[in-house]
Amino acid sequence: MKLLVIAGPPSVGKTSLTKQIIKRFQKEIKIAYLKIxxxxxxxxxxxxxxxxxxxxxxxxxxxxPDHAGVMIMGDAIEWAESNNTDLFIIESAGLCxxxxxxxxxxxxxxxxxxxxxxxxxxxxxxxxxxxxxAVVTKIDLxxxxxxxxxxxxxxxxxxxxxxxxxxxxxxxxxxRLYDLIEKSAPINKETLLLKGSPPxxxxxxxxxxxxxxxxxxxxxxKKLDGLAADYLYRGE
Amino acid sequence: MIKEITILPGKDKNENxxxxxxxxxxxxxxxxxxxxxxxxxxxxxxxxxxxxxGDTSTGRYILINGESPTDERRYDPAxxxxxxxxxxxxxxxxxxxxxxxxxxxxxxxxxKKQIVTxxxxxxxxxxxxxxxxxxxxxxxxxGQTRSLLIAxxxxxxxxxxxxxxxxxNAGIFKQExxxxxxxxxxxIIFVTHDPVIALLTKKRLIMGNGAVKKILCQNEAESxxxxxxxxxxxxxxxxxxxxxxGYEITQELVSANFA
Ligand SMILES: Nc1nc2c(ncn2[C@@H]2O[C@H](COP(=O)(O)OP(=O)(O)OP(=O)(O)O)[C@@H](O)[C@H]2O)c(=O)[nH]1
Ligand SMILES: Nc1ncnc2c1ncn2[C@@H]1O[C@H](COP(=O)(O)OP(=O)(O)O)[C@@H](O)[C@H]1O
Ligand SMILES: [Mg+2]
Ligand SMILES: [Mg+2]
Ligand SMILES: [Zn+2]
Ligand SMILES: [Zn+2]
Numbered sequence: 001m002k003l004l005v006i007a008g009p010p011s012v013g014k015t016s017l018t019k020q021i022i023k024r025f026q027k028e029i030k031i032a033y034l035k036i037x038x039x040x041x042x043x044x045x046x047x048x049x050x051x052x053x054x055x056x057x058x059x060x061x062x063x064x065p066d067h068a069g070v071m072i073m074g075d076a077i078e079w080a081e082s083n084n085t086d087l088f089i090i091e092s093a094g095l096c097x098x099x100x101x102x103x104x105x106x107x108x109x110x111x112x113x114x115x116x117x118x119x120x121x122x123x124x125x126x127x128x129x130x131x132x133x134a135v136v137t138k139i140d141l142x143x144x145x146x147x148x149x150x151x152x153x154x155x156x157x158x159x160x161x162x163x164x165x166x167x168x169x170x171x172x173x174x175x176r177l178y179d180l181i182e183k184s185a186p187i188n189k190e191t192l193l194l195k196g197s198p199p200x201x202x203x204x205x206x207x208x209x210x211x212x213x214x215x216x217x218x219x220x221x222k223k224l225d226g227l228a229a230d231y232l233y234r235g236e
Numbered sequence: 237m238i239k240e241i242t243i244l245p246g247k248d249k250n251e252n253x254x255x256x257x258x259x260x261x262x263x264x265x266x267x268x269x270x271x272x273x274x275x276x277x278x279x280x281x282x283x284x285x286x287x288x289x290g291d292t293s294t295g296r297y298i299l300i301n302g303e304s305p306t307d308e309r310r311y312d313p314a315x316x317x318x319x320x321x322x323x324x325x326x327x328x329x330x331x332x333x334x335x336x337x338x339x340x341x342x343x344x345x346x347x348k349k350q351i352v353t354x355x356x357x358x359x360x361x362x363x364x365x366x367x368x369x370x371x372x373x374x375x376x377x378x379g380q381t382r383s384l385l386i387a388x389x390x391x392x393x394x395x396x397x398x399x400x401x402x403x404x405n406a407g408i409f410k411q412e413x414x415x416x417x418x419x420x421x422x423x424i425i426f427v428t429h430d431p432v433i434a435l436l437t438k439k440r441l442i443m444g445n446g447a448v449k450k451i452l453c454q455n456e457a458e459s460x461x462x463x464x465x466x467x468x469x470x471x472x473x474x475x476x477x478x479x480x481x482g483y484e485i486t487q488e489l490v491s492a493n494f495a
Contacts, residue, residue: 118329118331119330141324142326142328143320144285144393145340145393146324149331149339149343151343163312165311172288173286175289175291176307
């Protein structure tokens, strides 16, 4: 199973981009989708209706969504694999901006909007510097010069990131992304690790344990299914 | 070296294939794109700017010197042989004019120290109210923004292929822009509703329903008409500038021979 983790601030076009990817690959392979958001998300229903693919959502509540994702991903990957998924797409609301949801396998993608401000790439340092690919959306709304200024800013945060620009509503010039997804190797869930070290906090993830899945963690953590309260403060 | 670009046909809005086999544009050629609003003019030049590979809404492919562009050429501004001036009249970047030019010069790998002053000087030739280096790009007017972006495309973009989307609507000094652009050996494409610009170019593409409908070459009568229209347009320009500067229009000024 291939894994694609898509993160970025609210309303930058993560779901619009996801839709283009689904459109491109839907006929060839089986796709599953998970949305991790804080309090509200509708993507699971929307994408299931539009594309008839397997979808799921989970709310992180008081936790940062990327943080919650670390716990949930273990279960989620099992869920996707047990449903014979070929490509598993995880969209994270990525609100905290100090964490980064990317793993040592699969593809990590950050979505940035052309109109979100020129300092956004620096403010989201952790996410930008650990992503494999940056996709700049909404290029239909700004000039070529301004697009290039933004791209330069992103490169100055992460020199080797693979940069793409698109009008995500139309899916323009995404061929390179499709090639990268096609070429990406399947993941091995036994050896999945977080790429970055999360900042200080109140659980085993916060203190730097990078293993994926709830059996490795205690503290403020929750599972993919079930009530949050049951799983908060697991262990000691 | 860019010798030519080739556009391979895509599909119109009803998914019908375009009528041409290929369109090849050579260094030194000027082309205009005309057609009703919504007919796909901006989409056509955007395909060129993005070096489309069947992955835009039109399905067109663009070749450079007869070959498919590499990924580096498509996605790295420093290697992109194309500068485009879009219809946008707003910048969102919270930067001063000076910072904007500096970062863009870095993106295009231009090391010339003078580049910021030169670009600003050129921008100020196109606009009435002067732009200062410390101005935030976000507070510039529509016309000032476009002047800035045109100067930027010419000197910092400095590309062998220049695409201009309806520059006549920018409230800037069109004659100056045309003069500067005509004295180059670039491929220049104008999307335009302006008869002067349309008749001055060597080739004319007519768009409809998202596709190229017709390709015309400038004939002799047309280039004559263009010269007349150009004089006419210059006089209009003089009157416009007089009005803008608060002068009254005198008898001599309007009795100028418009025949
Ligand atoms: N013009 C333009 N609008 C876009 C583009 N991409 C997304 N949008 C619009 O931006 C809004 C947000 O897009 P989404 O795809 O829902 O963004 P998101 O990142 O998934 O948002 P959340 O999941 O809610 O954080 C929608 O109204 C889209 O139609 C683009 O490339 N150009
Ligand atoms: N060949 C095409 N197939 C599908 N959509 C198209 C095509 N050409 C243009 N469009 C779409 O039609 C709309 C209007 O086109 P645009 O290029 O902006 O028109 P113009 O610049 O002539 O006013 C845009 O949303 C554009 O993406
Ligand atoms: Mg979304
Ligand atoms: Mg247009
Ligand atoms: Zn966090
Ligand atoms: Zn924690």
